[in-house]
Amino acid sequence: MQGYRDDGVVLRTQKLGEADRIITLLTRQNGRVRAVAKGVRRTKSRFGARLEPFTHVDVMLHPGRSLDVITQAEVIRPYGAPLAEDYPRYTAGTAMLETAERLTPMEKEPALRQFLLLIGGLRTLSETGEDAREPRLVLDAYLLRSLAVAGYAPALEECSRCGASGEAKRLTAFAVAAGGMVCA
CATH class of the missing domain: 2.40.50.140 (Nucleic acid-binding proteins)
Structure with a gap:
């Protein structure tokens, strides 16, 4: 072979x-x-x-x-050494690895966007010094983008319950169970 x-x-x-x-x-x-x-x-x-x-x-x-x-x-x-030195970075990195594994359910099915997103997230997470970002924010950004790439993006422009757009109705809250923003 x-x-x-x-x-x-x-x-x-x-x-x-x-x-x-x-x-x-x-x-x-x-x-x-x-x-x-x-x-x-x-x-x-x-x-x-x-x-x-x-x-x-x-x-x-x-x-x-x-x-x-x-x-x-x-x-x-x-990327392991800088992440292992800081527990919040390590836990955020572990969550990123697990998310990448879970959102690529089929083996040997190309997932270039997920791969590039994971590389970018780990690179940002491993930065130290003045360029370092808050690990929670890096993880949140990674999770939202990863979900969007996998097809699970939340509805942010229209009501996820009734479908009314943001201009027609005022979107007041974010409901996780509904899948995005909701109107009153």
Whole structure:
């Protein structure tokens, strides 16, 4: 079988057997991919640390029976270190990874916009110093945009109950259960 190369963000890792891990990636060209990284839990592993959550990696994969196999991994940008130092950033980043995984329900279905949105969110979240933004605000912006990309955007211009536009009726509140803004 012919292997393929793609870049992606590590969303999740799971133990498999004694020395292997199942790595869930959100990739640029192939969407969400689950693959086995053989021997990464051994102490002499060459690329075990490269396949940790929050890491943007360039991977070489080979199709397997049920899961692909990762044969090579190179780090493009590690977002984990700045996020692990600050608990609010870490929790916001974890929520972003989980959201990306949940909103890409089909494996190997391209999700380029979700991928680019996740990369941008992690980059913004990992900024430190004067450029740093409030983690809650970054997460809120990511969640709203991610939901919109997935087709779950809230109604902000018209009433989500009766459909009247904002100019015709005054939109007074945001109702989560209704799916957006509502009029009086």
